Amino acid sequence: MSWETTLFGAIALLVLVFLTGLPVFLCFILIVGGSVLVLFKSAGFGMFVNSIYSTATTEALTTVLMFVLMGEILTRSGSIDVLLTSIDKLVGRVRGRQYHMTLALSAILGAPAGSGIAVAALLGRSVMPGMLRRGYDPGLTSGVIMGGALLAPIIPPSVLAIIIGTLADVSISDLLIAGIIPGIVLALLYVAIVVVKLRIDPSLAPVESYVRPSRRDQVEALLRMIPFSLIIFVSIGLIMFDIATPSESGALGALAAFLESLWHRRMNLRAYLEAAGESAVLSAVILIIMASAILFGQILAFTGAIQELGKIAGSLDVDRWVLYFIMMAIPFVLCMFVDQVALMMVLIPIYEPLLKVYGFEPVWFWMLFLINLVVGAITPPFGYILFALKAAVPELGMRQVFSASWLFVWTTVAGIALFSVFPGLVTWLPAVLK
Amino acid sequence: MTRLLGGPGRLHDWLTDIGYILAAIALAAMAVIYCAEVTLRYFFNAPTTWATETLSHLMLVAVFLALPHATRAGSHVAVTLLADLRPNYARPLGVALNLVGAIVCAFVAYIAFGENLRQYTQNIETLGNVPLPKWWISSWITFGFGSSALWFARLMVTPAPVRPRWKLVPGADA
Numbered sequence: 001m002s003w004e005t006t007l008f009g010a011i012a013l014l015v016l017v018f019l020t021g022l023p024v025f026l027c028f029i030l031i032v033g034g035s036v037l038v039l040f041k042s043a044g045f046g047m048f049v050n051s052i053y054s055t056a057t058t059e060a061l062t063t064v065l066m067f068v069l070m071g072e073i074l075t076r077s078g079s080i081d082v083l084l085t086s087i088d089k090l091v092g093r094v095r096g097r098q099y100h101m102t103l104a105l106s107a108i109l110g111a112p113a114g115s116g117i118a119v120a121a122l123l124g125r126s127v128m129p130g131m132l133r134r135g136y137d138p139g140l141t142s143g144v145i146m147g148g149a150l151l152a153p154i155i156p157p158s159v160l161a162i163i164i165g166t167l168a169d170v171s172i173s174d175l176l177i178a179g180i181i182p183g184i185v186l187a188l189l190y191v192a193i194v195v196v197k198l199r200i201d202p203s204l205a206p207v208e209s210y211v212r213p214s215r216r217d218q219v220e221a222l223l224r225m226i227p228f229s230l231i232i233f234v235s236i237g238l239i240m241f242d243i244a245t246p247s248e249s250g251a252l253g254a255l256a257a258f259l260e261s262l263w264h265r266r267m268n269l270r271a272y273l274e275a276a277g278e279s280a281v282l283s284a285v286i287l288i289i290m291a292s293a294i295l296f297g298q299i300l301a302f303t304g305a306i307q308e309l310g311k312i313a314g315s316l317d318v319d320r321w322v323l324y325f326i327m328m329a330i331p332f333v334l335c336m337f338v339d340q341v342a343l344m345m346v347l348i349p350i351y352e353p354l355l356k357v358y359g360f361e362p363v364w365f366w367m368l369f370l371i372n373l374v375v376g377a378i379t380p381p382f383g384y385i386l387f388a389l390k391a392a393v394p395e396l397g398m399r400q401v402f403s404a405s406w407l408f409v410w411t412t413v414a415g416i417a418l419f420s421v422f423p424g425l426v427t428w429l430p431a432v433l434k
Numbered sequence: 435m436t437r438l439l440g441g442p443g444r445l446h447d448w449l450t451d452i453g454y455i456l457a458a459i460a461l462a463a464m465a466v467i468y469c470a471e472v473t474l475r476y477f478f479n480a481p482t483t484w485a486t487e488t489l490s491h492l493m494l495v496a497v498f499l500a501l502p503h504a505t506r507a508g509s510h511v512a513v514t515l516l517a518d519l520r521p522n523y524a525r526p527l528g529v530a531l532n533l534v535g536a537i538v539c540a541f542v543a544y545i546a547f548g549e550n551l552r553q554y555t556q557n558i559e560t561l562g563n564v565p566l567p568k569w570w571i572s573s574w575i576t577f578g579f580g581s582s583a584l585w586f587a588r589l590m591v592t593p594a595p596v597r598p599r600w601k602l603v604p605g606a607d608a
Contacts (some may be wrong), residue, residue, distance in 0.1 A: 019513055019515055020516060020527075021512050021515070021516050021517050021527060022534055023510035023512045024513070026538050029538055029542060033538070045545040045548075046545070046548070046549050046552070048542075048545065049545055049549040049572070049575065052542075052546075052575055053571070053572050053575060056493065056494040056498070056575070057491060057494050059486055059493075062468075062490070062493050065464060065493060065496070069461060069462075069465060244472055247468060248468045248469075248472050251472075252468070252469060252472065254465045273455065274458075276457075276458035276462045277455065277457065279458075280454070280457035280458055280496050280500040281503055281504045282509075283496065283497060284457070284496070284497045284498070284501045284504050285509055287497045288497065288501060288504075288510075289511060341511060342511065
């Protein structure tokens with residue numbers, strides 16, 4: 001069988017099995033199991049188990065567990081409520097105040113949640129009903145929440161960035177830090193979009209009476225945000241200044257979140273155990289996919305398909321920017337249909353040799369790959385965040401959610417174009433902090 | 435199904451709940467070990483020799499102890515496009531997918547068990563500063579897949595995620 005048939009046949013078969021609704025890890029195991037049987041007969045199954053063992057004991061992956069634990073404690077401890085009230089007091093009198101407040105919240109919430117779906121569901125349930133009651137436009141409100149939710153996997157700490165770093169063999173610290181400037185730039189682009197939309201059509205936001213909080217209230221609001229900011233500093237700052245490894249920083253962040261939760265006094269022993277238990281379950285779900293996807297990558301490597309692809313790509317007379325465009329377009333399109341984590345597991349081993357051949361800077365490339373993956377989550381018709389928001393706000397029409405998302409999809413694509421033309425926006429901060 | 439299985443069903447529920455709680459404890463222990471390691475390294479200049487491998491082992495144990503609960507609660511990532519587009523077929527499709535899940539997980543548990551036996555009979559140890567019999571760690575893979583296979587089989591009959599019989603109510607906020 002030629003390498004092209006092996007590579008594209010295996011991927012097509014995998015996507016087909018994904019679409020049946022079988023859990024992603026089982027799809028990988030099914031395809032890998034079949035391949036092992038064909039290639040090695042039953043003797044290969046021992047290697048199969050050893051590969052799962054090897055992935056599940058890869059120390060770098062403990063970072064995923066530690067950051068998930070930190071996020072779980074933060075979201076259950078009451079920190080989010082403190083943030084909500086503080087930001088409400090700090091965002092001043094601007095037209096469409098709640099839109100800006102929602103974006104600011106998403107950018108900050110993204111840090112503990114790390115998941116776009118979680119942010120969309122949280123804001124859809126907590127912020128959106130109030131906005132709709134006050135007369136804010138449902139379409140723009142949904143768009144702002146979805147755009148804001150995209151920031152979660154980009155702004156550190158991001159579990160997706162940790163997974164990419166581990167699979168693509170890129171420094172996790174660099175990849176996490178590389179998300180800071182793109183996250184802020186995208187947030188500013190979304191703010192700009194809201195401002196322009198309100199200029200064109202002022203009826204999209206109601207005229208609200210605004211009682212300016214006293215200076216004392218504002219200072220108090222800032223002070224209340226200090227513990228949360230310290231936790232984020234502990235978890236990201238320690239990595240940035242090379243004081244601790246990403247896993248250690250995640251654990252220290254979890255400890256800081258635990259101490260903050262003692263201050264809020266909302267959690268009892270059972271709540272802590274549940275936070276740790278749900279973190280373990282989420283980690284198990286992620287790691288079992290990784291373990292099975294790594295098997296898939298190993299099988300592809302064994303057949304020689306990936307090496308052949310690398311050789312062919314190296315000998316092709318294709319402009320590197322054309323190839324870059326194709327490599328970015330593939331996750332953009334496929335993420336409308338296939339889960340982000342599953343897709344990255346398939347694409348990373350295939351893209352890795354191409355990066356070397358075409359000389360793409362790894363941190364820059366993988367950060368843009370990550371942004372591309374997450375934008376697929378708000379792209380109709382199958383983006384995951386679209387459905388998370390619809391589930392959180394059932395009165396929203398699906399058509400309304402779809403049309404609201406496009407503006408933010410294209411704004412994010414413009415952001416990707418900006419980061420492609422000015423790679424320094426991604427690579428500058430990790431380089432400076434080295 | 436729990437009623438159909440009677441005692442074995444309740445035992446399986448109980449094992450899954452205990453697994454969930456032990457996974458939570460293992461995860462908390464990992465966080466404590468990391469914090470202790472940083473403290474020992476920076477304040478006492480005395481990094482441990484055992485932390486790295488203990489953390490790796492604890493991660494595997496936590497993941498495979500939590501896996502059965504993830505299966506029971508339907509937490510696995512899946513592309514549910516087909517069921518969303520054809521809701522009328524969601525139930526038979528669910529049964530078919532759970533059947534495939536049960537078969538695949540049972541098969542992996544079977545080959546993992548064979549590997550555990552091989553490691554046991556050949557006295558294979560883990561690599562590291564504190565070598566341990568490898569089957570002590572790898573047998574959790576067998577547990578995770580074996581128990582998940584049972585959950586997939588049970589979910590064929592009971593479509594909604596079965597609630598655990600435990601005071602803690604794992605997954606209550608999931």
